[in-house]
Amino acid sequence: MTYSIGIDSGSTATKGVLLEGDVIRRRFLCPTPFRPAEAIREGWESLSAGLEARPYLTLTGYGRQLVDFADRQVTEITCHGLGARLLAPATRTVIDIGGQDSKVIQLDRDGNLTDFLMNDKCAAGTGRFLEVISRTLGAGVEELDAITAGVAPHAIGSMCTVFAESEVISLRSAGVAPEAILAGVLSALARRSANFIGRLSAGGPLLFTGGVSRCTAFTRMLEEQVGMAVHTHPDAQFAGAIGAALIGQRQRRRK
Structure with missing residues (x-):
């Protein structure tokens, strides 16, 4: 071999x-x-x-x-x-969220590519967005699962990285707990990603790949938003x- x-x-x-x-x-x-x-x-x-x-x-x-x-x-x-x-092997849709872009890939039953969407023009909906906001709150992306466990998300209005960073700073000044803000950021990112998947009318089984797939809290929120099981892999x-x-x-x- x-x-x-x-x-x-x-x-x-x-x-x-x-x-x-x-x-x-x-x-x-x-x-x-x-x-x-x-x-x-x-x-x-x-x-x-x-x-x-x-x-x-x-x-x-x-x-x-x-x-x-x-x-x-x-x-x-x-x-x-x-x-x-x-x-x-059963995967029919792939959602990949990396540092610079996010993409949804649709496959037929034989694994051949049938359609895809890609966002590489805006940091919103990417790992970069999550990294910037987490750093603003003094946390690392790898800490998000522990920080947000059992925390109710605080609503985040903007998904633009620049405006969201300003909004996060304002929320902290108003006394909103950083873990609630981070949970809100994950929730907003999950909602945006679910909308992105929906543009392809994608069906399952759905596999979540990319660096962000290591965040269990986000995977769970994405599952709630798309209304079907979201699988990942080590x-x-x-x-x-x-x-x-x-x-x-x-x-x-x-x-």
């Missing part, structure tokens, strides 16, 4: 996997620095270290064209659909990289 490496160069994090067949043998995850090519290089060296033969390398994400040693570059829409199906953040590695496997077989 030959190895295949997929690397997803995102705006916030660089993710990579070493795939052997349908099995993930290695994972790589690091924050994307100001020079994303360095993170891609680091991922490649980490994932390919010690292998006897050079694996096929497929890149996806924003930084996919920044290095010249990849065998192939592929758009992230195709990769996320394929990666989601490996993680959860490797959901790697869906794009997994899909890229799968494409690499297919390309190598053809050759």
Whole structure:
């Protein structure tokens, strides 16, 4: 069995996997620095270290064209659909919320892409929005589950990152508890994401991928908003990289 490496160069994090067949043998995850090519290089060296033969390398994400040693570059829409199906074979709809964009991908029963929507023009509805607001309140995104557990959300009026940040500061000045504000931000983001999914009239099973999928509180709120089960997976953040590695496997077989 030959190895295949997929690397997803995102705006916030660089993710990579070493795939052997349908099995993930290695994972790589690091924050994307100001020079994303360095993170891609680091991922490649980490994932390919010690292998006897050079694996096929497929890149996806924003930084996919920044290095010249990849065998192939592929758009992230195709990769996320394929990666989601490996993680959860019954998936018909993928909602991916990353640092810079959010996307909804619709698949047919055979896993082929039938339609998609992408928001990459505005930070609202992305992990960046959540990161900015959390930082304004002195919290990290990874702390949101613990902070918001059992807390009633305070309504947030604006989903524009600039205006929402100002609104959060005003709410804190008025004495509103930070955990209630954070719960309100999650609720507002879930409502916006549900509307985004609804624009495709998407049906289940629904798989939630991307870095934000690690937030259980948000996943629960999204489930309430869309009115159906929202599934995730421990490797959901790697869906794009997994899909890229799968494409690499297919390309190598053809050759």
